[in-house]
Amino acid sequence: MSGATSGEIRDEFLKSKMGIAGLAILAALIAVSVIAVLTIPVETFQEWNNPQSWISYPKVAVPVWVNLFLTEKIPEHRILDSPHTSSAQGEVSRTTGSFAFEYTYDGFPNDFIYEFTAEYSGSPLLQMYVIRPDGARIDLLSSSLPYLETHSSHTERVFSADYSIKKNVAMQSGVFDFEPGRLPPEEIIFSQAASNEPLKGRYVFVADTYHAGDGAKITDSRLIIGGKAFGVMGTDELRRDLAVGLLWGTPLALFIGLVVAIASVVMGLLYGVYAGFRGKKTDETMMRFNDVIYALPALPFLIILSITISNSIFVMAGFLMVFGWVGVAKVSRSMSLQIKTRGYVDAAVMMGQKDSKIILRHILPQLLPYAFASIAISVPAAITTEAGLSFLGLGDPSFPTWGQILHDADTYGAGARGLWWWIMPPGVMIAVTGLAFVFIGNALDSIVNPRLKR
Amino acid sequence: MGIKRYVATRALTMFAVLMITILITISLVGSNMDIILKQGVAFQVRSEITDNPATAGGFLSAEEFEEFIKSQIDQRVQILGLDEPWYSPQRIGLTMYKILLLDFGHATFLTSDSGSTDVGDIIFEKLPRTILLFTTATVLISIVGIFLGALASSRVGSIVDRLTSSFAIISSSFPVWWIGMLLIFLFAFTYQVFPARATPDIPSSDPRYIGALLYHMTLPLITIVLIGFGAWAYLVRNFMVGIMQEDFVMAKRTIGVRPRRIVYTHALKNAAPPIITILALSLSGSLGGAIITEAVFDWPGMGRLYFDAITVLDLPVIIGATYVLTAFFLVSIFIADLLYGYFDPRIRTGV
Numbered sequence: 186m187s188g189a190t191s192g193e194i195r196d197e198f199l200k201s202k203m204g205i206a207g208l209a210i211l212a213a214l215i216a217v218s219v220i221a222v223l224t225i226p227v228e229t230f231q232e233w234n235n236p237q238s239w240i241s242y243p244k245v246a247v248p249v250w251v252n253l254f255l256t257e258k259i260p261e262h263r264i265l266d267s268p269h270t271s272s273a274q275g276e277v278s279r280t281t282g283s284f285a286f287e288y289t290y291d292g293f294p295n296d297f298i299y300e301f302t303a304e305y306s307g308s309p310l311l312q313m314y315v316i317r318p319d320g321a322r323i324d325l326l327s328s329s330l331p332y333l334e335t336h337s338s339h340t341e342r343v344f345s346a347d348y349s350i351k352k353n354v355a356m357q358s359g360v361f362d363f364e365p366g367r368l369p370p371e372e373i374i375f376s377q378a379a380s381n382e383p384l385k386g387r388y389v390f391v392a393d394t395y396h397a398g399d400g401a402k403i404t405d406s407r408l409i410i411g412g413k414a415f416g417v418m419g420t421d422e423l424r425r426d427l428a429v430g431l432l433w434g435t436p437l438a439l440f441i442g443l444v445v446a447i448a449s450v451v452m453g454l455l456y457g458v459y460a461g462f463r464g465k466k467t468d469e470t471m472m473r474f475n476d477v478i479y480a481l482p483a484l485p486f487l488i489i490l491s492i493t494i495s496n497s498i499f500v501m502a503g504f505l506m507v508f509g510w511v512g513v514a515k516v517s518r519s520m521s522l523q524i525k526t527r528g529y530v531d532a533a534v535m536m537g538q539k540d541s542k543i544i545l546r547h548i549l550p551q552l553l554p555y556a557f558a559s560i561a562i563s564v565p566a567a568i569t570t571e572a573g574l575s576f577l578g579l580g581d582p583s584f585p586t587w588g589q590i591l592h593d594a595d596t597y598g599a600g601a602r603g604l605w606w607w608i609m610p611p612g613v614m615i616a617v618t619g620l621a622f623v624f625i626g627n628a629l630d631s632i633v634n635p636r637l638k639r
Numbered sequence: 640m641g642i643k644r645y646v647a648t649r650a651l652t653m654f655a656v657l658m659i660t661i662l663i664t665i666s667l668v669g670s671n672m673d674i675i676l677k678q679g680v681a682f683q684v685r686s687e688i689t690d691n692p693a694t695a696g697g698f699l700s701a702e703e704f705e706e707f708i709k710s711q712i713d714q715r716v717q718i719l720g721l722d723e724p725w726y727s728p729q730r731i732g733l734t735m736y737k738i739l740l741l742d743f744g745h746a747t748f749l750t751s752d753s754g755s756t757d758v759g760d761i762i763f764e765k766l767p768r769t770i771l772l773f774t775t776a777t778v779l780i781s782i783v784g785i786f787l788g789a790l791a792s793s794r795v796g797s798i799v800d801r802l803t804s805s806f807a808i809i810s811s812s813f814p815v816w817w818i819g820m821l822l823i824f825l826f827a828f829t830y831q832v833f834p835a836r837a838t839p840d841i842p843s844s845d846p847r848y849i850g851a852l853l854y855h856m857t858l859p860l861i862t863i864v865l866i867g868f869g870a871w872a873y874l875v876r877n878f879m880v881g882i883m884q885e886d887f888v889m890a891k892r893t894i895g896v897r898p899r900r901i902v903y904t905h906a907l908k909n910a911a912p913p914i915i916t917i918l919a920l921s922l923s924g925s926l927g928g929a930i931i932t933e934a935v936f937d938w939p940g941m942g943r944l945y946f947d948a949i950t951v952l953d954l955p956v957i958i959g960a961t962y963v964l965t966a967f968f969l970v971s972i973f974i975a976d977l978l979y980g981y982f983d984p985r986i987r988t989g990v
Contacts, residue, residue, distance in 0.1 A: 473652060480656040482968050484960050486663070486928055488949055495665045569814045573931045576816060577946060591817065595935070600824040601835065608824060612817035619812030626806060 189437055194554055197632045207561075207624025214435055214618060221432035226245050230433045233585045239424040241407075243295065246607050260290035261362055262412035277395050284390040284408040288318075293372045295411035299343040299392055300530075302512035305401035309334040312393045313343070313350075318386025321360050323374055325350050330394075338404065345411075369412075404509025416602070419606040422597040427590065431610055434587040438568050438618050441498070443584075445567035446622075447593035452506065454556055458548055460514070461521030462540065468518070475514050483508040491579040498581040501574065505567050513559050517552055524548050524576045554633045560625030566621030572615050620632040649976050653969045656769065660965045661738055662731070662745075664958055669725035675747065677721055684712045734958075748951045749944070758959040761944065763863060769929055769940030772856055776863040777922050783864070784871025785907070785914065792879030793902040800876070807873035810866050819862045819935040826858060833858040837936040840966035857938040874917065878910040912979065919975035928950040 198204045232238040243262040252258050265284045282301075299313065313325040326349055330339060343350075346369065354370040361379050365373045365629050377384040396402060418427040460471035481588050490504050524530060525548070575588025576581060576595070590611045594600075599607040688708055698704040716722050723730055737744070743758035751761040789798040827835035837859055839851035882888065883906055891901050933942030941960060948956035 460729065476652055477656050477659060480653065480965075480969055480972055481660055482661075482961070482965050485945065485964055488945075489667050489957065489961075490666060492952070496671060565812050569812075572814055573816065574930060576814075577934060578950075591820065595820065596714070600820055601828050603824075603828060605824065608817075608820055612814065612821070615817065616809075616813045620809065623808050623812050 194629075194632055195497055198628055200626040201631070203624045204628030205371070207621045207626075207628060209616060210621035211625065214439060214621060217432060218436035218439060221435060225429055230429060230585075231583055233425060233430060236423055239420075239426070241298075241300070241409050242420050242424040242426060242541055243411055243413065243415050244420065244424055245422055245602075245607070246420045248417055248419040249414045250417070252414060257291040257541050258289065258365055259414045260288075260292050260410075260412035261407075262415040263410040264355055265410070266406075277397055277626060278401065280394040280396070280401060280403050282392045282403060282406050284409045286388060286391075286410070287386070288375065288383050288483070290409075290412070292413070293375050295413065296345040296369075297390070297411060298345065298409040299406070300341075300409065301392070301406035302338055302340045302404045303330065303394065303401065304336065305330070305337045305396060306336040307335050307397065309394050309396040309401050311475050314391055315372070316389040316391070318384055318388065319378060321378070323335060323357050323360070324353055324373075325370075326353065354367055371401055375575070399460035399560060416595075417578055418610055421590075421593060421599075421604075421607050423593070427607065427610065430585055430590050431614060434585070434590070434611065434614060435618075437584055437586050438496070438571075440614070441502055441505070441571045442564035442568040442618065442622065445502050446563035448502075449506045449509030450513050450556055450560045450563060453510035453559075454517045454549070454552060456510065456512035457517030457519075458521040458552065460526055461518040462544055463550060464522075464525075472515075472518065475511055478508070479511045479515075480510070484570075484573070487574060488579060490575065491574060494541070496579055496581050498571075498584045498586075501571060501581065505570060509563060509567065513563075515555075516555070516559075519550055520555065523549050524551050554629065558626055558633050561622045564622035565624075568615060568618055587615050646977065649973055653973050655684065655963055657962075657969055661735060661958070661962055664961045665731060665734055666726065666958060668952075668954050669731075669953060673721070673725040675952070675954065676719075676943060677716065679747075680715050680719065680944065681722065684708065684715055710958045720978025728929050738958065738962055743962070744955045746948075746956045747953045748915055749948060749953050749956055752939075758955045761956065762941070762959055762963055764943045765939060765944045768852070768938065769933070770941060771852075772859060772927055772938060772940060773863070774922065775856075776860055776867065777918070778865045779860070780867040780871050781918050783868040785875050787868065787872035789863075789879055789902055789907055791876040792883060792906075793898065795880060803869070803872045803876060807869035814931075815866045816931045816935045818866055819859065819932060820929060822862050823935070837933075839936040841886075856938075859938055863932065863935075866869040875910065875914060878913055879906055882909045916979045918976045919971050919978060922971055 228237075241264055246262055249261055252261070263286060265286060275288050303309070308329045308331070310327065310329050312327045315323050315325060317323065326343065326347070328343070328349060333339060351470070354373050355365060356366045358373065360378055361373065361376065361381075362379050363376075366379070368376075368606050372381065375383055375388075392406070392408075394403060413542060416426050416428050418431055420426055455590045456471065456475070460468045460475075467519065487501075487504055491501060494500065530543060533547055538546075571580075571586065572588030572591070575586050578592050578596075580586055580589040580592070582589075588611075594604070594607040594611075685708055687945075688711065698707065713722075720730060720733075724732075741759055743762070745756045746758050746761060749761060750756050751764045753760070753764070755761065787799075787803050791797075791803040794800055801984075823835050826832045834855050836854045839848060839855050841848055841851055845851075879902070888901055888906060892898070892906060896905075928941060929942030930945055931942070933940050934939070934946050937943065941964065944956065945964070946961045948960060
């Protein structure tokens, strides 16, 4: 405990490299949180556990930047949206959608999916073909859409694994010098003519819808070229974009860490100071109660509580506070015992000031440096405990945290399958967040306890 | 306050805490446990009656048969005392009394490796493995930590000191289980040095079992030590730095005692009380933290048992394991308290 004023403490703190580093990391994390909240709508994030909303994304795709370090480029997952041009041809109207893209990778795509929503009545015809970089045209599909009595909308996904696509492609294998045999369609379409190697260049996928009379309309369509690389952070087994989870994990971790740390330090401080100030029987009783809470095994209890009561993130934060204030209460009690003996506190008591006023005006301000240091030091503990509980599968499903990402990674055997981009980033984020507060806490601590510095 | 009174007060508090812990656990899981027990009874009665053609055949209508089964279930529930709510003093009292006698009843789903469903058997089969892993780890951590800490404190500001301090700070913010996942990823799959699952795949009766267990223990052990020793070293360093500033060290220096001797004999001896206390605490503290670590490594100890029990809500096992974990924790707090009281007379005299 030092008698330093807040100004002195700030100056001292700004002199410490560790403190500055901690503040810088914290600022970066806050920036990430703001970006996450602003750019990714909370609705998107809460769809995390809904497989339906991730269906156009690839399974366990590596981050795209991995390609920068590879000579053999991994095919990127592409989701192509295209505006449709409509043209009438006498009795028959045609809606054309064409998707053009450069294919520059050294591997075949996983598959391709044409996804569309059409509004029509009757039974239009859907024709798909692809024009390859070498000019060859391969017909993919020619089939009628399901008959609709009244004008209404129809949504469909055409997969490359579709039987008729397979058959059509096999029938046109004359273009190729090798025997396509049982190769999947995408490995034939994207192949060089001479040998079964990927052909780089500009591909155009065209989907034509023919309809007698007018009134057929494609309202929404896209072509997905299934690749093995996607996004900045890759995807997981359930096709979720890990960047979304990692970004949103930041505000959640900061929330849990700060709320739990601040609340438990404030509780502990008030409890300890009051016990120390009143002394005698009150002190004895309050410290016995403190001993009881201290001796409760925290983790087993947190697990039981989250299973039997609720696994909501807010309730969890409350439970973490219950176990967090005990240590602070012990230390602040002994500190307030020391301060109590000082002359000015005696004087205040003598003058007949109210207990609450003495505590708030004369004792608590002395403990503030210690309080700030303990808040900073408690944050990482709260974050890692929450992450641990989530890792055990006890987290809040509507607010997925880094711990839950790691839980999923463990469940799907990410380690055994070498999916490093699923294991590394969440843990690094937990550690970096913890580190920011440990740095700040240590810098504050060495100001509060100058003896350690020497 | 004399030493006897001090010990008695502490022991009493600890016992009270143990009882409170069990009481809280029972009240948290009690209602669920009640439903499960009643379902169990209903199922048992129904299958007993339907499996017996002599009783099952003698009914005129399905309603009458159902009526009979219902009355039988009610009768059985009454005999077992389940008709009273789980929070009735009698039932809680009985449960607590049984727990005190280490009679935890039978597990609902889990069994020990030898196939016993007795919770006591299950727990005392798993407990030694947890103690083996975590005690070994804690001993290693404290040896490395004390040595490094003493070294760092003898050269404050040197590279060793800075490295130790920064390693301590950095390692303390990594979750142990995540490092475990990484090490499994690196040393079990990428470079296949150690097994990924820490459960040996040969039966425990095999003489080679001990060897297999030790081999499977290596990776978890490395993980725990790697994350743990930094904090220890930092702690010891800080104690020692404090002591090195005291007058008696100055005096030793002036009379020409070698610095190395001062650090490793005189200063370390003076830092012993807090170090021993923390050692006692961390030995038991590691048991609680074992839950996640054991889940990651699939180490067949108490932690994983506890986690398995919670996953399938096997209440007798949960209660039994909570009791044993808490008891261990309390005993070591108690020992730590006594040690502290022994080394630091101010505590027991109540100053």
